[in-house]
Amino acid sequence: MKIITNIIRQITDIWLKGVRQMIISITNITLRGSIMILLILLIPLLVMGEDEFVGDETCLECHEGMSETLKFTPHRLSSTIDKSLKKINCVSCHDGANIHIENPSTDNIVNPSQSNYIDAAKLCFSCHQAHTGLDNYGYDAHSTVEMNCSSCHKVHTNKQSLLLDNNATFCLKCHTDVKSDFTRNSNHPLKQGNITCLSCHKFSKRSNNNMAYDMSRICQDCHPQQSGPYLYEHDAVEFYSVDGGGCIECHEPHGSQADRLLKQPTNNLCSSCHFEPTHLTAHPGRDYDSYNCVSCHTDIHGSFVSKKLLDPNLPSKFIDNCYQSGCHQLND
Secondary structure, three states, rough: OHHHHHHHHOOOOOOOHHHHHHHHHHHOHHHHHHHHHHHHHHHHEEEEEEEEOOHHHHHHHHHOOOOHHHHHOOOOOOOOOOOOOOOOOOHHHOOHHHOOOOOOOOOOOOHHHOOOOHHHHHHHHOOOOOOHHHHHOOHHHHOOOOOOOHHHHHHOOOHHHHEEOOOHHHHHHHHHHHHHOOOOOEOOOOOOOOOOHHHHOOOOOOOOOOOEEEOOHHHHHHHHOOOOOOOOOOOOHHHOOHHHHHHHHHHHOOEEOHHHHHHOOOOHHHHHOOOOOOOOHHOOOOOOHOOOOOHHOOOOOEEEOOOOOOOOOHHHOOOOOOOOOOOOOOOO
16 A cells, blocks of 8 residues: 555655646647646546545554444444434544554554544534534633633443543542532532432533523422412522522532532521511510421412411411410411
8 A cells, every 4th residue: 555655655746746747738729728738637636535545444454343433323433324314434533544554653543532622523513513603612611711621521432422431420539529529428429429410511412602691490300399389489489690599599409518419507597698687576475486487488489378388387386376375467
């Protein structure tokens, strides 16, 4: 192969010198004749271009078995299937094959996983629009830190998702602070295998690039019993902020030392928003401060009967009837 290539290059050099001389000498030939001659002279270039294409069979002589790692993925080689919607060859991703077959070195062949993030992105995005088509890549945190696509994806694998692993544990290699959150007293069951990072975080087919935006809806996919709708909503549940709002106003999404993923123990958490006089002042003679807020305000996500989210069965919990006393109405 190397000898044939060298011979073709020598013939091409001689031929190009002849072409230059012929172009100079045809000044007296008609325009139509000149065009015909030039077309004839271009034929060797077209033939040479076809000869220089490196087919998959050439690559697989040395890289035996690599086509099998693509067999069940969107990157399967066109040469291995009867019909292909898009032409995919080894050289579609690995440029420099002509030189590489003469001198098999890792330095003269393109390996996208080892390329800088811009070159890798240009190559991958020439076919894949999942991120760019929805304005995700270029705006989210992963692109701003110049991550190569191979940081999360692997091409030569039999996984259709092309992820490094389907459980997305590769996320924790960078997000070490989040990894520690999952070891806290109360945590989302990531380590138990019930969920993955991708259960809550979407990186393609998203309509907004704020990772936390619409987090409440994602929470409600697994916690529908807290989602309502209720006649009387807890304002915090419906709250919106640039940090996400909603459920994460009160809960740590990954893990917390407090029960139920709460950011603080219940009373401290409630008092961070509710600055009313304490129940000890409002109800002299009873140590209401010794009670947890949710002892009375049980419907903390929302209620069908009480604006103050009070327990409808509150009278049975205490000697004095809070509703009959006139201080609290059930729908107050």
